[in-house]
């Protein structure tokens with residue numbers, strides 16, 4: 334099947350908001366592994382280039398490169414903290430640990446999108462694994478304070494979010510969301526950048542940004558008012574109104590709703606038929622439809638990330654996240 338298939342995995346009991354990539358069928362798993370090897374190789378090449386520099390870039394730069402290398406190849410810091418007298422390993426550990434645990438899930442999806450944009454798949458599908466589509470950003474990621482402090486963490490997250498959303502803006506092939514259940518936060522806002530959104534009648538669409546002291550992202554401040562009218566977008570993005578699948582469809586965010594009992598069968602039958610269409614025609618038509626908006630979308634993305642960076646440092650946001658995690662308030 335010529336489809337790239339990504340799953341927004343939601344393991345309800347452990348960490349429901351993890352936006353992990355699960356790749357299948359087997360052909361896609363293979364393609365993803367190949368792509369990951371390729372990006373690791375690129376990174377190693379770059380590291381070797383650094384060694385050839387005539388002037389030593391200094392310990393700070395070298396530590397940052399080390400940390401980025403470890404994060405890119407192994408994910409968040411997974412080593413026990415070295416003792417205070419083990420100065421070199423402690424400095425390396427600090428640099429790696431400072432990148433936090435948030436990037437991994439976003440990097441995995443970015444890697445999969447980048448691989449899918451270059452391989453011979455025809456269409457790309459994002460779906461959830463389990464009862465939910467996605468619970469959005471993992472709110473526990475806001476709780477740890479890295480050595481660089483909260484300001485640096487907010488800045489790094491804003492850079493990451495901008496790159497992440499940028500991958501969706503630039504994705505060249507038809508991108509389809511199969512929304513199998515409730516969707517929250519960034520998994521909803523990104524839908525405005527998809528080419529088709531199919532939803533089970535069990536799905537709901539919720540963007541509780543104000544409740545969390547945060548602000549819209551995923552270009553939704555621009556796409557949602559265009560898709561569903563400014564007034565309807567305001568209800569969702571500012572007042573946090575949760576939409577049913579039927580409402581989201583009536584407002585243009587969802588392409589079609591299916592009964593949950595037949596959802597998977599009906600949607601995948603349709604997607605398999607799409608994947609038989611001529612790939613160049615699909616890609617070129619998408620380009621014709623999307624290209625006028627691309628520059629604008631990148632500008633919107635940059636502004637949203639900039640605003641969010643400030644929000645993450647606000648008392649409103651900190652209190653809301655603490656409340657959610659301590660279960661005093663439930664959204």
Ligand SMILES: CCCC/C=C\CC(=O)SCCNC(=O)CCNC(=O)[C@H](O)C(C)(C)COP(=O)(O)OP(=O)(O)OC[C@H]1O[C@@H](n2cnc3c(N)ncnc32)[C@H](O)[C@@H]1OP(=O)(O)O
Pocket residue numbers: 345346347348349350435467468469470471472473490491493494515517518519520541542545547550658664
């Ligand atoms: C680079 C940064 C980018 C930032 C970009 C995006 C911002 C966003 O995405 S904002 C949106 C964040 N998400 C949420 O606010 C969702 C919050 N969760 C819920 O509303 C509900 O939990 C949900 C509807 C998803 C599920 O409800 P239930 O079926 O009733 O389950 P529980 O509430 O009991 O949850 C089970 C378990 O999961 C934990 N959980 C749920 N969501 C999150 C989350 N987003 N982050 C971290 N943990 C989450 C919840 O606390 C429960 O944990 P335990 O109590 O330990 O079982």
